[in-house]
Amino acid sequence: MYKTILKDGKAEIEIKKSIFIGHAFFVKSEEEALEILDRIKEEHRSATHNCHAYIIGEDGLTQRYSDDGEPSGTAGIPMLEVLKKEEMRNVLVIVTRYFGGTKLGAGGLVRAYTEGVVRALDEAKRCERKNFTRTKIIYDYTFHGAIVNLLANENYKIIEENYTDKVEVTIDIGEDKSILDKIMDITSANFEKEDLEEIELPTIDGKIIY
Structure with a gap:
């Protein structure tokens, strides 16, 4: 038994004119996660950033994240921490950002990417x-x-x-x-x-x- 999500989830938030689009996917392998990541990056190739994190395997041993150009520690790690805190397994989360012209600062970015993941998980339904x-x-x-x-x-x-x-x-x-x-x-x-x-x-x- 492990905690995960029921279906794909997507949620959008706007913070100081920056658009953050959270995506959540149920995946069974790292290969599947990377294929989905490539697809989302292609769909949002004009976005400023496509940050991601995933935990794969019932044991949770496969964990990866990326800030994708955001300041180190402001995106990928907070996203991964949400998955770890909720004990999620076999879940990929991606947060796409379209920059709105106003910098949010390190704390603002952490909150934005965290909220993007939480909202996407809400839409995906925890199970x-x-x-x-x-x-x-x-x-x-x-x-x-x-x-x-x-x-x-x-x-x-x-x-x-x-x-x-x-x-x-x-x-x-x-x-x-x-x-x-x-x-x-x-x-x-x-x-x-x-x-x-x-x-x-x-x-x-x-x-x-x-």
Whole structure:
């Protein structure tokens, strides 16, 4: 399990006529982060600066940042510090600046780039990615109504349904395996379980976001 973002986020702020555009991206590799960085730099090639920071890997060992021409320590490091403080993983943030003619000073730059990242993360929505087992449950038609009601009450989404001589439903099961005990109670242990694959899914407040 690790903290990250649900989707791409973008936010714009104006400070003393300078425009700061914050971008946040979910990335799984440094290569992916650099490809996105190149794309944003190309999209905003007329910008004064495109500063960035990223933390990649569940262990957070890959950390990089760049001031991209801003005074040393006023952009990249504050941006990285936001990610570290929020324990973010697999996140790339970029703040694009279009200079408005008024210098902000070191403190002003730190605040601007920090706010650019925070706003972008707000738009991207913070979440936790957790490991789940995609599992097929096989049982007799007799139990179908009760099992469907159980899954609905327990907030399990049915990923797939198949109807042959028996009913097959596919759901995602996390660390909490109690749903299997409840299915066992309904069926008097007369059901089959097949683990299909291990997957990583985003969650907010414990609920899977599909």
